[in-house]
Amino acid sequence: MSSDNVRFVDFKSDKQPTWCPGCGDFGTMNGMMKALANTGSSPDDTFVVAGIGCSGKIGTYMHSYALHGVHGRALPVGTGVKMANPDLEVMVAGGDGDGYSIGAGHFVHAVRRNVDMTYVVMDNRIYGLTKGQFSPTSREDFETSTSPDGTHQQPINPLALAMAAGGSFIAQSFSSDAQRHAEIVQEAVEHDGFGFVNVFSPCVTFNDVDTYDYFRDALQDVGDSDHDPTDYDAAKEKILDRDTEYQGVLYRDESSTPYNELEGATENMADIDDSPPEEAMDLVREFY
Amino acid sequence: MTEDLNWAVGGEAGDGIDSTGKIFAQALSRAGRHVFTSKDFASRIRGGYTAYKVRTSVDRVESVVDRLDILIALTERTVDENMDELHDGSVIIYDGERSMMSDFEAPDEMIGLDVPLKRLAEEAGGAIMRNIVALGAACEVADFPIENLDESLEKRFGNKGESIVANNKEAARLGQEHVRSEYDLSTDYALETTDNDYVLLNGDEAIGMGAIAAGCRFYAGYPITPATDVMTYLKGRIERFGGNVVQAEDELSAVNMALGAARAGARSMTATSGPGIDLMAETFGLVATSETPLVIADVMRSGPSTGMPTKQEQGDLNMALYGGHGEIPRFVLAPSSISECFWKTVEAFNLAEQYQTPVYVLSDLAMAVTEQTFPPEVFDMEEVEIDRGKVVDEASIEEWQDEDGHFKPHAITDDGISPRVLPGTEDGAHMSTGLEHDELGRRTESTEMRIEQVDKRNRKVETARERETLSPRSFGDEDSDNLVVSWGSNEGALREAIDLLAQDGVDIRVLSLPYLFPRPDLTETFEAADEVVVVECNATGQLADVLEHDTLQRVQRVNKYNGVRFKADELADDLREAFDVADEAEVQA
Numbered sequence: 001m002s003s004d005n006v007r008f009v010d011f012k013s014d015k016q017p018t019w020c021p022g023c024g025d026f027g028t029m030n031g032m033m034k035a036l037a038n039t040g041s042s043p044d045d046t047f048v049v050a051g052i053g054c055s056g057k058i059g060t061y062m063h064s065y066a067l068h069g070v071h072g073r074a075l076p077v078g079t080g081v082k083m084a085n086p087d088l089e090v091m092v093a094g095g096d097g098d099g100y101s102i103g104a105g106h107f108v109h110a111v112r113r114n115v116d117m118t119y120v121v122m123d124n125r126i127y128g129l130t131k132g133q134f135s136p137t138s139r140e141d142f143e144t145s146t147s148p149d150g151t152h153q154q155p156i157n158p159l160a161l162a163m164a165a166g167g168s169f170i171a172q173s174f175s176s177d178a179q180r181h182a183e184i185v186q187e188a189v190e191h192d193g194f195g196f197v198n199v200f201s202p203c204v205t206f207n208d209v210d211t212y213d214y215f216r217d218a219l220q221d222v223g224d225s226d227h228d229p230t231d232y233d234a235a236k237e238k239i240l241d242r243d244t245e246y247q248g249v250l251y252r253d254e255s256s257t258p259y260n261e262l263e264g265a266t267e268n269m270a271d272i273d274d275s276p277p278e279e280a281m282d283l284v285r286e287f288y
Numbered sequence: 289m290t291e292d293l294n295w296a297v298g299g300e301a302g303d304g305i306d307s308t309g310k311i312f313a314q315a316l317s318r319a320g321r322h323v324f325t326s327k328d329f330a331s332r333i334r335g336g337y338t339a340y341k342v343r344t345s346v347d348r349v350e351s352v353v354d355r356l357d358i359l360i361a362l363t364e365r366t367v368d369e370n371m372d373e374l375h376d377g378s379v380i381i382y383d384g385e386r387s388m389m390s391d392f393e394a395p396d397e398m399i400g401l402d403v404p405l406k407r408l409a410e411e412a413g414g415a416i417m418r419n420i421v422a423l424g425a426a427c428e429v430a431d432f433p434i435e436n437l438d439e440s441l442e443k444r445f446g447n448k449g450e451s452i453v454a455n456n457k458e459a460a461r462l463g464q465e466h467v468r469s470e471y472d473l474s475t476d477y478a479l480e481t482t483d484n485d486y487v488l489l490n491g492d493e494a495i496g497m498g499a500i501a502a503g504c505r506f507y508a509g510y511p512i513t514p515a516t517d518v519m520t521y522l523k524g525r526i527e528r529f530g531g532n533v534v535q536a537e538d539e540l541s542a543v544n545m546a547l548g549a550a551r552a553g554a555r556s557m558t559a560t561s562g563p564g565i566d567l568m569a570e571t572f573g574l575v576a577t578s579e580t581p582l583v584i585a586d587v588m589r590s591g592p593s594t595g596m597p598t599k600q601e602q603g604d605l606n607m608a609l610y611g612g613h614g615e616i617p618r619f620v621l622a623p624s625s626i627s628e629c630f631w632k633t634v635e636a637f638n639l640a641e642q643y644q645t646p647v648y649v650l651s652d653l654a655m656a657v658t659e660q661t662f663p664p665e666v667f668d669m670e671e672v673e674i675d676r677g678k679v680v681d682e683a684s685i686e687e688w689q690d691e692d693g694h695f696k697p698h699a700i701t702d703d704g705i706s707p708r709v710l711p712g713t714e715d716g717a718h719m720s721t722g723l724e725h726d727e728l729g730r731r732t733e734s735t736e737m738r739i740e741q742v743d744k745r746n747r748k749v750e751t752a753r754e755r756e757t758l759s760p761r762s763f764g765d766e767d768s769d770n771l772v773v774s775w776g777s778n779e780g781a782l783r784e785a786i787d788l789l790a791q792d793g794v795d796i797r798v799l800s801l802p803y804l805f806p807r808p809d810l811t812e813t814f815e816a817a818d819e820v821v822v823v824e825c826n827a828t829g830q831l832a833d834v835l836e837h838d839t840l841q842r843v844q845r846v847n848k849y850n851g852v853r854f855k856a857d858e859l860a861d862d863l864r865e866a867f868d869v870a871d872e873a874e875v876q877a
Binding site: 069078 | 571
């Protein structure tokens with residue numbers, strides 16, 4: 001379908017979000033919708049896959065073809081959708097629990113498989129929907145109901161994890177910086193391959209450490225420096241820098257070819273005839 | 289009973305046992321003989337006993353038996369492992385020059401043929417061909433024209449060049465010549481050849497071929513014994529039909545990839561075995577409640593946990609019937625032969641799309657590792673029909689929209705089946721979810737809508753009972769009061785077992801159940817029978833349990849759970865005992 005006049009509100013459903021007032025997920029979602037509209041997608045040829053958690057509700061609030069799946073498995077679903085119909089714009093959304101805890105195994109493999117889709121993680125460094133337990137990106141000294149003396153664990157560095165897995169597009173954004181967030185997600189959508197964006201999406205109810213104010217102060221936009229995202233070593237240095245929170249596209253491999261293309265999955269697999277093609281009898285003959 | 293020959297090659301894993309056996313099986317098949325193969329193997333690449341067994345006859349063979357006529361033994365253990373099956377006059381081919389066989393002596397009542405396999409292979413061009421030398425020797429013993437072996441060697445080694453093929457043919461002839469010149473054999477096997485053309489395939493290959501025939505275009509899986517062959521079959525073939533195979537990072541991912549492809553509109557499947565089914569159970573309820581058509585093949589092996597990965601069991605019936613939390617409508621189909629693995633897979637794809645539910649195809653290891661011959665017409669692709677169910681297009685979408693123009697993927701209908709729209713269809717955008725939802729697919733906690741949606745999904749099962757022919761397959765003596773009920777791969781052994789019993793004057797009627805859910809009501813059939821015996825490869829009698837529940841009648845159980853499939857002669861003895869006809873058995877003995 002052509003979609004010359006699609007506006008970002010066309011991606012909005014008529015369901016009102018039940019996120020807490022002030023939740024970062026509002027801004028994260030708006031940026032996703034803008035990115036989709038700006039890249040010429042339409043709701044009828046977009047497929048959104050959502051995980052479980054506050055972030056998982058996004059499928060309800062956006063208007064597109066969508067599946068709200070089981071906890072942690074959104075990326076495999078997105079992989080199947082894209083492989084089956086490469087004409088669809090596939091966007092997978094989830095939280096830090098969905099993506100880096102229960103779904104961490106899939107995250108690593110989705111990154112290295114490099115299917116042409118976009119993965120937006122709403123990272124609030126807390127479990128919100130279950131009312132405030134630490135998450136895989138929580139700081140070591142973060143006190144919650146299940147970590148009264150801190151987590152005693154290192155937080156995951158999602159960007160480093162993606163880099164170690166051979167990621168072809170690694171970015172980070174902040175839900176409150178609406179314009180930059182939408183631009184960064186748009187770049188991820190436009191990237192030929194697995195476009196990964198970790199979005200700081202503050203939880204105003206359960207996280208009093210990683211707040212809007214904290215990110216506003218801490219974030220350094222790599223777009224403001226002479227950072228070259230195609231320079232692997234420069235990207236590595238920033239991604240492994242524990243002392244700075246970066247915003248922007250940290251790494252982009254422009255020469256990578258998506259898995260679905262390497263595999264030759266270029267046709268819509270939904271299109272089949274109502275009987276097997278004549279060549280099917282060759283399959284039987286092979287067994288002579 | 290057919291005039292059959294039972295042949296085996298055995299040694300250590302890594303000895304090339306599988307390919308040797310397959311070459312011989314193929315030679316027999318090409319010579320117009322029926323073949324039924326089986327494997328003894330361990331879950332390791334090297335070391336440990338392994339054997340490939342071939343039963344062959346000009347008539348159909350459906351089972352293995354407890355008899356071995358010719359054995360190529362590369363190790364002494366091969367002989368020990370098969371001592372029960374060897375009999376007076378069995379021929380054992382071995383290489384007395386191999387260090388591990390140098391002390392071997394064939395038992396007095398058997399015929400030992402000491403053939404210098406390695407030395408003759410080297411003469412033909414390389415020690416690697418020693419098993420082919422043994423095949424040549426076996427051809428001489430069985431009086432089987434060695435030219436048939438040539439074709440099989442060409443198929444196996446053709447891509448390695450003409451000289452390799454020629455060397456192998458020479459190796460076979462050296463083996464044949466050695467036996468001819470050194471031994472004066474009095475065996476009279478004389479394997480007759482026919483002009484019939486047969487194809488030779490295993491159950492996993494049949495599932496894969498059925499999937500492609502049915503229009504399956506996406507497969508995601510994770511390697512697991514004994515289901516891996518489905519994936520290796522599809523890889524490289526499904527692409528020729530516009531499809532693709534993804535090897536996922538685990539079964540959790542595999543089933544979700546398959547689900548994603550199905551949501552996108554592709555006919556999609558995954559296959560696994562018990563440990564993988566456990567992981568996939570996580571997503572099974574989502575498939576059903578999002579009303580996504582998906583085919584999941586469970587090629588059962590011995591459980592629980594890692595169990596005996598290379599051994600037979602039909603232990604996953606309860607898992608297939610009840611697996612997953614909550615209450616989940618589903619289909620459970622159980623093919624009972626390799627050809628039915630093909631046809632039930634085809635049917636599974638139609639049922640999945642017609643009813644928008646997950647469909648289990650419950651196969652088992654006995655079929656997965658067995659190769660069997662069939663006339664190619666058995667797999668007539670022109671007989672395959674593809675019915676995609678209630679798919680709505682742009683022209684007809686309007687009647688399935690609410691007043692605001694939203695498509696209703698979970699519309700409440702009389703037959704429980706809602707319209708389905710494939711992504712990319714204009715004005716069809718909608719979400720689906722594992723949460724309880726309304727007709728639009730949006731989360732609901734409305735008590736009324738909850739009941740409407742649960743009833744709607746369950747109504748699909750009632751609709752299936754009305755529309756589908758779920759009959760069991762009936763064979764044997766239709767008028768007999770002795771009723772045997774079974775499922776899955778036991779059918780072949782049962783067919784031969786009841787022939788054996790009929791020779792003793794014991795008549796039995798057998799029902800083999802390919803539809804395990806929804807399944808036919810057997811209450812009246814059971815009431816009419818004097819005695820009902822349920823035969824299955826598990827310890828507790830999972831089918832027996834559900835049939836007792838269905839019919840409110842007690843049944844007898846014949847269970848086997850040592851990891852080995854039923855054999856025809858053994859099963860005949862079990863049934864004699866179950867039907868209390870032990871006297872005849874003794875007379876026979």
